[in-house]
Amino acid sequence: MIEPRTLKGFRDHLPAQAIAREKVLEIARRVYRSYGFAPIDTPALEYLEILTGKGSEETDKQLYRFKDHGGRDVGLRFDLTVPFARFAAQHMHKLGLPFKRYHMAAVWRGENTQRGRYREFMQCDFDTIGTTSPVADLEMVLVVHDLLTAIGVEFTIRINDRRVLAGILGRLGLTDRSTAVLRSLDKLGKVTPEAVAAELAAHGVAPDAVAALLEMAGLSGSAGDVLTRLERLVGDAEQGRAGVAALRTIIAGARDAGVAEGRIAIDPSIARGLDYYTGIVLESFLDELPALGSICSGGRYDNLAALYTKQSLPGVGASLGIDRLLTGLEELGRVATVETPADVFLVHFDECHVGDYLRIAAALRAAGMAVEFFPEARKLGQQLKLAAKRGFAAALVIGSEEFAAGTAQFKNLATQQSVAIDWHGDLHVLVDAVHSSLEALRHG
């Protein structure tokens, strides 16, 4: 006998988790589509050279790689950005630009699982490439806004522009040390400002520059206030001014599109990595669980696919961390723990009536309801117990006597209360009654 087990860092999704995930994916799909982002898919396996070309040392180390049947060096994708870069370079002429795509798929990383990380997880990316238009930047923010609104959580989107950082660093004469400085600033929130100040000083940053950097990173308040103060900090640095102007455009555009004040905050401490992003950067947090970290992050980049094509492909996009979001929703008790996607559990009371049950189930399904008809004529209590455990909202009980009398019991499985339905053997009447009983049960 072989022990049934999953690999370390891998996991099964049981129905309750899979249903919750499908729900979020469905919302993401709908929101992405509502802005004209089109789905694409790419293979899980790619030539190794495609994957290692762009990756950092860390992702290279985590890569699942092997030789395939033809002796080719191949690897499992570790994100959806590298495959998209390869895809864009390969199919550009067919796609036309600008091109907007979303991609929801699993990625694999041989990470250290002690940090609570999984080695297989899902990403839900969307990007607009082939345009430098600020409208595309704004749309990224709006998509994240609509997505988190549709999921039904309280959230804050924090944005910054890498040019603001670059402008300030330039003004402070720190352009050559920007990598080290940004890495130190990125630690804010995890360590104290004093510790960051000490680290900056160790990098040879002068005390007044340290003060200016910490002032910048610590700016908070209304978007308007933060922008005014950032404007002062960037002075006449051209890049910095462009960055501040871009942030102003986002704030104004979001207002035009109906985003509530305060949903979007300017957070000058956000840098998001060191090389890739060149314009707007975005992170988003659940208001009730900020420590969970950003659940949806992204930004603008100058060139997606430099490794695979000479054509420059500027773009902007973000990625929903669906596993982190689901962890958060679960922690907040916002994930229903139902193990069934169906509405109604149809009790199999009497084998003689299987034909009738089938007719009833078919009629309920034709009216848009999902119905599980229990396959065996087990004891009523046993069937109802299983139905309640699985989270069915309601059970429909029709035994021989009920068939004879043209009645039925509609049982609310949460309250255990039953309502009698008189359907006089008329399927339409039964279907309407079940439908309205379900509606009533759902809305109070």
Added chain:
Amino acid sequence: MIEPRTLKGFRDHLPAQAIAREKVLEIARRVYRSYGFAPIDTPALEYLEILTGKGSEETDKQLYRFKDHGGRDVGLRFDLTVPFARFAAQHMHKLGLPFKRYHMAAVWRGENTQRGRYREFMQCDFDTIGTTSPVADLEMVLVVHDLLTAIGVEFTIRINDRRVLAGILGRLGLTDRSTAVLRSLDKLGKVTPEAVAAELAAHGVAPDAVAALLEMAGLSGSAGDVLTRLERLVGDAEQGRAGVAALRTIIAGARDAGVAEGRIAIDPSIARGLDYYTGIVLESFLDELPALGSICSGGRYDNLAALYTKQSLPGVGASLGIDRLLTGLEELGRVATVETPADVFLVHFDECHVGDYLRIAAALRAAGMAVEFFPEARKLGQQLKLAAKRGFAAALVIGSEEFAAGTAQFKNLATQQSVAIDWHGDLHVLVDAVHSSLEALRHG
């Protein structure tokens, strides 16, 4: 520069293909759910011993296998049945029985690509385990029926029962040669009956037995007729009689559930593999493309997870071959070649009005329409050309003059005809007009 390319046998899904696939997946999800099948997911990677335990020599050879970072022997799943068996054995106590699940996911096989096969493809399985009830068998047939009906194709579901075959083989004294005989019979349709007869004779099957086998395999006509003739052929062989009775139950139950006469045919030549299935077996074909092969196949098995648990888990289920189905739909010209999931292309006419465009797009989205707002103020003709190429149904054109006059042009991109909308600057009026114009465009 790295050449952007996919591995042999692997492919990208561009928007048109990905949209078509998402549509079918959505239908499958809805139909599976309507019967109470719940989603699950399992890792792409499994311990090698899990995967090689059950596989045939052929699947073992095709397995993508390697050593992971921890030196473990691992492999990519080659189907969804083996992972489900492992899953069921591992989580049985939490799931309860009977348990109904669906699973839609990619699988990998290092197949010979010369046969036009892909090395990565998707499967969409559904199964009911933990019950031997004929209701579960019938539901498999009904799910396949509802699924193909919802997809909107003409199809025939062909069913048989392995016990009918076993009964007839028993009566003919061929039980010990059943593997060879069934393998020969499986070739019917690909080679002539004469060639099959010769092969059977070569296996030492006596002439009258060959005649009986070919008679059985060739039976056709109404389900009732075929059943009557099968009854004669199985004689008093107990297994055979049970099989015929089970087929009768299916035909009657399908009628109760409202399935049209003729949708389900009894086809005694279907064996579907040699060891796994023990009861009903099912294949389904597009009426316009029977040569495409079965697009949805399945059957009943005695024990799903014998390798991983001592508990017997009988079950029944089928798998939608979504790639084959999509190939068929494409061949039939039934796949719309749109490259966008959005309804309306909002032309970016005038940069001064970006705020207005954003308000309009947000209002249309809030009313359930998907809207792509072009990110750049390019020439009108250029924008409309891209919109038409991508398959948008309609474009909404509002320039400075239109904004001043409170009007808009709703352009049908297929006919190039425009309708003027008077909205007097009232967003609600505009949204309603666009909505009804879209409806009109879709339904005539």
